[in-house]
Amino acid sequence: MADDKMRSVEAFQRLHPEAFFRRFLKHQIRPDGRKLLHPRKMTVTPGCIAAADGSALVRLGSTTVVAGIKLEVTTPAQDTPSEGEIDINVQLWPLCSPKFSIGSPPEEAISLANFLKRTVQSTGAVDMSSLCINKGKQCWVMRADLVCLDHDGNITDAALAALMAALRNVRIPAHEVDDDGVTVVLVPGSSEPLRINHMPLSLTFGLFDNTLVMDPSAQEEALMSSIVTVAQNRSGQICGIYKPGGEQICTEDLRKCISLARDHVKTIAALLETSESRTPSDIASKSS
Numbered sequence: 001m002a003d004d005k006m007r008s009v010e011a012f013q014r015l016h017p018e019a020f021f022r023r024f025l026k027h028q029i030r031p032d033g034r035k036l037l038h039p040r041k042m043t044v045t046p047g048c049i050a051a052a053d054g055s056a057l058v059r060l061g062s063t064t065v066v067a068g069i070k071l072e073v074t075t076p077a078q079d080t081p082s083e084g085e086i087d088i089n090v091q092l093w094p095l096c097s098p099k100f101s102i103g104s105p106p107e108e109a110i111s112l113a114n115f116l117k118r119t120v121q122s123t124g125a126v127d128m129s130s131l132c133i134n135k136g137k138q139c140w141v142m143r144a145d146l147v148c149l150d151h152d153g154n155i156t157d158a159a160l161a162a163l164m165a166a167l168r169n170v171r172i173p174a175h176e177v178d179d180d181g182v183t184v185v186l187v188p189g190s191s192e193p194l195r196i197n198h199m200p201l202s203l204t205f206g207l208f209d210n211t212l213v214m215d216p217s218a219q220e221e222a223l224m225s226s227i228v229t230v231a232q233n234r235s236g237q238i239c240g241i242y243k244p245g246g247e248q249i250c251t252e253d254l255r256k257c258i259s260l261a262r263d264h265v266k267t268i269a270a271l272l273e274t275s276e277s278r279t280p281s282d283i284a285s286k287s288s
Helices: 002-015 017-025 107-122 155-169 251-275 280-287
Strands: 042-046 054-060 063-074 085-091 132-134 138-150 175-177 184-186 201-208 211-214 226-232 238-242
Touching: 042 155, 042 251, 054 155, 063 155, 085 107, 107 155, 107 238, 132 175, 138 155, 155 201, 155 226, 155 251, 201 251, 211 251, 226 251
Parallel strands: 085 138
Antiparallel strands: 042 054, 054 063, 063 138, 132 138, 175 184, 201 211, 201 226, 226 238
C-alpha cells in the first residue's frame, strides 16, 4: 500500500510539477524539506588538484564544481602593461546533467563564464598587478577551468565559490627573467600567494508565483519564472547581479535578495577561510 502511494505521488510530481510544488508552498516548505529561504549545505575542499597552481572543489547540496587554475607566461595587454590576465572557461557536459549534449559549449556555460570574469576582474577582487613579471613584456595569465561534475541546480553560487577558493589557493612560483630578457624560468625559492583584495560570493534566488525561493534545486529551477543571482563581498558591496532571462523581478524583491545575500556571503566567506586549514588528505582521513 505504501509503495502504491509513493508511486502515485511520484506520478503526480512528474505529470503536474507546478501543482505539486504549490502544495508544498502553501505550508512554506519545499519538497526536499527546506524552508523557502534556506540554502543547501556547502562544503569546500581547496587544493584538490595536485598538478594545478590553484584548485578547489565545492559541493552545494548535490551540485558539484571543481576549479583548476594553471599559470602561463604571456605578454600583457597594451592598456594594462603592469597587470596579468585571467581567462575563465566553464564546462557543462552530459556527465553532470542530461540537459547538456556533446558539442559546442551551451549558452549557460558561456554566460556563466562571462559573469564570473566580470565579477572577479571588474570589481578588483584580485590584485592583477601581482601577476606582472616585467612591465610591458611578460606577465602571468591564470587559465581557470571550472568543470561541473553534478548539476543539481544553482551552479552559479557553487562556481563562484569554487573559483574564489581556487584563486585563494594559487601560489606564484619563484621565477626570474633569463639573460635574453624574454624567457621566464622557474628558480628555487618560496612561492607567493596571489593577492586577493576582496572576496565576491553569491546567493541565487528563484521566483515562483511571486514567491522567492533561495538556492533552487534543478527540479525547482525548471519551475521558476525567473532566476537572479546577487554577488557581494563581506563588506556588503554589490559585485554583480546575474539574471539570465526570465520575467522581471520587482524592486522590492530585488532589495530583499540583496539583504539576504549580505549575511549569507559572510557565512560562505568564513567557510572558505576555514577550509584553507584543511587539506584534502585531512578530509579523507576524517571520513574514513
